[in-house]
Amino acid sequence: MAIDIGAAEVSYLEHRGVHRGIASWVLSTDHKRIGILYLTSLLSFFAVGVLIGILMRLELIAPGETLVSARVYNSMFTLHGMIMIFLFIIPGIPAAFGNFFLPILIGAKDVAFPRLNLLSWWVYVAGATLAVLSLFSGGGAPDTGWTFYAPYSLRTGTNVTLAVFAAFVLGFSSILTGINFVTTIHRLRAPGMSWFRLPLFVWSLYATAWVQVLATPILALTLMLVMLERIVGLGLFDAARGGDPLLYQHLFWIYSHPAVYIMILPAMGVVSEIIPTFSRQKIFGYKAIAFSSLAIAFVGYLVWGHHMYTSGMSDTARWVFSLLTFLVAVPSGIKVFNWVATLYKGAIDLAPPLLYTLSFIFLFMIGGFTGLISGALATNLHIHDTAFVVGHFHYVMFGGTGFMLFAALLYWFPKMFGRMVPARPMWLAWLLMFIGFNALYFPMLILGWMGMPRRYYDYLPRFQPLNVVSTAGSWVLALGLAVFFVTLWRARRHGEIAPANPWGGSTLEWQIASPPPVENFERIPVIERGPYEYGEIPPVE
Amino acid sequence: MSDAALGAVAREHEHHDATGAKIGMWLFLFTEFLLFGGLFLLYAVYRTKFPADFHFAATTLDVRLGTVNTAILLTSSLTMVLSVAAHERDNRKLSTAFLALTMLLGLAFLVNKYFEWSTKIDHGLFPGAAELATHAPGEKLFYGLYYAMTGLHGLHVLIGIAVMAFVLPVAARRPRRRVRLGTQSASRLALTAEAGGELWAETPEDAVDEIEVSFLYEHNEELAKRDRIVVENTGLYWHLVDIVWIFLFPLFYLIT
Numbered sequence: 166m167a168i169d170i171g172a173a174e175v176s177y178l179e180h181r182g183v184h185r186g187i188a189s190w191v192l193s194t195d196h197k198r199i200g201i202l203y204l205t206s207l208l209s210f211f212a213v214g215v216l217i218g219i220l221m222r223l224e225l226i227a228p229g230e231t232l233v234s235a236r237v238y239n240s241m242f243t244l245h246g247m248i249m250i251f252l253f254i255i256p257g258i259p260a261a262f263g264n265f266f267l268p269i270l271i272g273a274k275d276v277a278f279p280r281l282n283l284l285s286w287w288v289y290v291a292g293a294t295l296a297v298l299s300l301f302s303g304g305g306a307p308d309t310g311w312t313f314y315a316p317y318s319l320r321t322g323t324n325v326t327l328a329v330f331a332a333f334v335l336g337f338s339s340i341l342t343g344i345n346f347v348t349t350i351h352r353l354r355a356p357g358m359s360w361f362r363l364p365l366f367v368w369s370l371y372a373t374a375w376v377q378v379l380a381t382p383i384l385a386l387t388l389m390l391v392m393l394e395r396i397v398g399l400g401l402f403d404a405a406r407g408g409d410p411l412l413y414q415h416l417f418w419i420y421s422h423p424a425v426y427i428m429i430l431p432a433m434g435v436v437s438e439i440i441p442t443f444s445r446q447k448i449f450g451y452k453a454i455a456f457s458s459l460a461i462a463f464v465g466y467l468v469w470g471h472h473m474y475t476s477g478m479s480d481t482a483r484w485v486f487s488l489l490t491f492l493v494a495v496p497s498g499i500k501v502f503n504w505v506a507t508l509y510k511g512a513i514d515l516a517p518p519l520l521y522t523l524s525f526i527f528l529f530m531i532g533g534f535t536g537l538i539s540g541a542l543a544t545n546l547h548i549h550d551t552a553f554v555v556g557h558f559h560y561v562m563f564g565g566t567g568f569m570l571f572a573a574l575l576y577w578f579p580k581m582f583g584r585m586v587p588a589r590p591m592w593l594a595w596l597l598m599f600i601g602f603n604a605l606y607f608p609m610l611i612l613g614w615m616g617m618p619r620r621y622y623d624y625l626p627r628f629q630p631l632n633v634v635s636t637a638g639s640w641v642l643a644l645g646l647a648v649f650f651v652t653l654w655r656a657r658r659h660g661e662i663a664p665a666n667p668w669g670g671s672t673l674e675w676q677i678a679s680p681p682p683v684e685n686f687e688r689i690p691v692i693e694r695g696p697y698e699y700g701e702i703p704p705v706e
Numbered sequence: 707m708s709d710a711a712l713g714a715v716a717r718e719h720e721h722h723d724a725t726g727a728k729i730g731m732w733l734f735l736f737t738e739f740l741l742f743g744g745l746f747l748l749y750a751v752y753r754t755k756f757p758a759d760f761h762f763a764a765t766t767l768d769v770r771l772g773t774v775n776t777a778i779l780l781t782s783s784l785t786m787v788l789s790v791a792a793h794e795r796d797n798r799k800l801s802t803a804f805l806a807l808t809m810l811l812g813l814a815f816l817v818n819k820y821f822e823w824s825t826k827i828d829h830g831l832f833p834g835a836a837e838l839a840t841h842a843p844g845e846k847l848f849y850g851l852y853y854a855m856t857g858l859h860g861l862h863v864l865i866g867i868a869v870m871a872f873v874l875p876v877a878a879r880r881p882r883r884r885v886r887l888g889t890q891s892a893s894r895l896a897l898t899a900e901a902g903g904e905l906w907a908e909t910p911e912d913a914v915d916e917i918e919v920s921f922l923y924e925h926n927e928e929l930a931k932r933d934r935i936v937v938e939n940t941g942l943y944w945h946l947v948d949i950v951w952i953f954l955f956p957l958f959y960l961i962t
C-alpha cells in the first residue's frame with residue numbers, strides 16, 4: 166500500500182475538543198460524530214416505526230376491530246409512514262454512513278461545510294420534534310397517510326398542519342445535506358482522486374445528493390401550500406374553489422418518486438463496496454455502475470405519474486409514464502448483473518456483511534419485478550391501492566434499503582467503533598429476519614392480487630389465513646431485529662478490538678486506524694490507483 | 707510562538723474554500739428556483755384552464771404600483787452589484803453604504819407591497835372573503851396564486867434584508883484577525899482569535915519561563931477573500947429575489 170497517511174493520532178471517539186459530555190457530540194462539527202448522531206437518532210425512530218408496524222399487523226390478525234378502532238388505525242399507518250420515510254429511510258444511509266465515510270473515502274478531512282452539516286442534524290431534530298408534537302396537539306395524530314392527499318388533507322380535523330410543517334422542516338435538513346455532499350465531492354477530493362477513482366458508494370451519494378437538491382424544494386412548496394390551504398384557504402387544490410386536487414398529486418409525486426431513489430441509491434452504493442471486498446475482486450463494470458446511478462437519478466425524475474394511473478390522466482400521459490417506468494428498471498438491472506459478475510470466480514468470504522448484501526439482491530429483485538407489475542398499465546388497474554403495493558414497497562425499501570443499512574452497519578461497525586461484531590449471532594439474526602421478512606410481506610403480494618385493499622383495518626374473512634401468516638412473520642422479523650441490535654449494542658463495548666482492516670478492504674477508510682483519528686489523515690493522501698485494485702493489496706490480517 | 711501554532715493557523719485557513727462556498731450558494735439558488743418553479747407550474751396550468759378569468763382579474767391589479775416596485779427592485783440589484791464591486795476594490799466604506807442602500811430599497815418594496823395588499827384586502831379580494839366567493843373560479847385561483855407567489859417572494863425580500871443586516875459588519879470589517887496569547891489556567895497556554903475559536907493550545911509539562919511571540923496582528927488575504935465571498939453570495943441571493951420578481955411582474959400585472 167503506497168498511500169502515505171502519516172502516524173496515527175488520537176481517535177475521534179477519544180478526542181477531547183472544546184466541549185465536554187453530551188455537548189461534545191451535539192455541538193461537534195466533526196463529520197464522524199455527526200454521522201453517529203444521525204445513526205443514533207434515526208435508529209431510535211426506526212424502533213418506534215417498527216413498534217407501530219407490529220401493532221398494525223396485530224390489528225390485522227383477524228377481521229373486524231381487534232385491537233384499535235378504524236380512526237386509530239388510520240393514524241397508525243400515517244405515523245408509521247411518516248416516521249419510516251421522513252425520519253428513518255430518507256436520511257438513512259446518506260446522513261449516517263455518508264457523513265461518516267464520504268470525506269474518508271475521498272481522502273478529505275471533513276465535508277465542505279462542517280457547520281452546515283451540524284445545522285442539518287439540528288434541523289432534522291427540530292423536524293422530528295414537530296412531528297412528535299403533531300401527535301399530541303391540535304386535533305390529534307394525522308390520519309391522511311404519509312402522502313397527505315388533497316382534498317382529504319385539507320378537510321380532516323386532525324393535526325395535519327403541524328405534521329406537514331414537520332415534513333417541510335425535515336426537507337430542509339435533506340437539502341442542506343445534499344448541498345454539502347455535492348460541494349464536498351467536487352472540491353475536496355484528494356490529489357489523484359479522479360472521478361473514476363471514486364469508490365462507487367461516493368458515486369451513489371453524488372447522484373443522491375443531486376436528487377435531494379433538485380427534488381426536495383418541490384415537496385417543500387407543496388407542503389407549504391397544504392398549510393396555506395388549511396390556514397387561509399387559497400383554493401389551489403380545492404375543487405370547490407376552482408382548484409384541482411389532482412395537481413396536488415402531481416406536485417407531491419414530482420418529489421416523492423425521486424425520493425424513493427434518495428432511499429435506494431445509497432443502498433446500492435453500499436452493495437458496490439461490500440461485494441468487491443468479500444469476493445476479493447475488482448468490481449465488474451465500474452463505469453456502468455457509476456453511470457447507472459446517475460441514470461436512475463435522472464430518469465427517476467420523469468416517472469412520477471405511475472403513482473396516478475387510476476387518478477385520471479390522459480391515456481397518452483399514462484403510457485408515456487409507463488414506458489419511462491420500464492426504462493428506469495434498466496439501470497437497476499445493469500447494477501444487479503455487474504454485482505453478480507463481480508462475484509463470479511471471486512474468492513468469496515460469506516461473512517455477515519456479504520450475507521446481508523446477497524439477501525438484498527434477492528429481496529430487491531422481488532421488489533423490482535413486482536415493481537414492473539405495478540408499472541404496467543393493465544396489471545396496475547388490478548393491483549392499484551391493494552396490499553400488493555404495500556408488499557412491493559416493503560420489498561424495495563425494507564428488503565432493499567433496510568437490509569443494506571444493516572449490512573453497512575456490519576461492514577463499517579469495526580471502523581466506526583473499533584470493535585468487531587461477533588458473526589454467529591448475526592447469522593442467527595439474518596435467518597430470523599430473512600424468514601420473518603418473507604413471511605410478513607410475501608403474503609401481502611398474494612393478498613393484494615386476491616383483492617385486499619391497503620390501509621383498511623378490516624377485511625373479508627377469506628383473507629384471514631394469509632394475514633395470520635403475515636402477522637406471525639412480523640414477530641419473527643422483530644425477534645431477528647432484537648437479536649441484531651442487542652448484539653451490536655454489546656459489541657460496542659465487549660467486541661474484540663478491531664484491526665485497521667479486518668475485511669481486507671482496498672478503499673481508503675481501511676487504510677486508517679479503527680476508529681479513525683480526529684482529522685482522518687495526518688497528511689492528505691495522494692491517490693495513485695483505482696478503488697478496487699486487489700492485486701496489490703496485502704492479504705487479510 | 708512555536709511551529710505548532712503557526713501550523714494550526716495555516717490549517718484553519720486551508721479548510722476554507724472560496725470556490726466551494728460559491729458552489730454551495732449556487733446549489734442553494736437552484737433549490738430556490740425549484741421552490742418557485744412549483745408555483746409557476748400551478749400558474750401555467752390554471753391560466754391555460756381559465757384564460758379569460760385571469761385576464762379579467764389582472765385588470766384589478768395596480769400596474770403603476772407594480773411598475774414602481776419593479777423599478778425599486780431593479781435599482782436595488784444595481785446598488786447590490788456596486789456594493790460587491792466596491793468590496794472587491796477594498797473600498798469597504800462604499801461597499802457598506804451601497805449595501806445599506808440596497809436594504810432601504812428592499813424595505814421600500816415591502817412598504818409598497820403592504821399598501822397594495824391592504825387595498826386588495828379592503829376590497830374583499832382575498833381567499834375566504836365573501837366578496838371573492840361571488841367571483842368566477844379562475845379569478846379565485848388568480849388571487850390565490852397572487853397571494854401565494856407575491857407572498858413567498860415578499861418573504862424572500864424580508865429574509866434578504868435580514869441577511870444584509872448580518873452581512874453589513876462583515877462588509878465593513880478590515881481583513882485581519884486579532885489574536886491573543888494568554889494563559890487560561892495555571893498550566894495551559896493558548897492562542898485564541900479575538901472573534902472566538904482557539905487556534906492553538908498547549909499544556910507544557912515543565913514551567914515555561916520564556917515565550918517568544920512572532921506576531922500579534924495578522925493581515926490576511928485569506929480572510930479578506932472569505933468576507934468577499936460572503937458579500938458576493940449575499941448579492942447572488944438578492945439577484946434571485948430580483949429575477950423572480952421580473953417574472954412575477956408581467957405574469958400578474960401585464961397580462962391584461
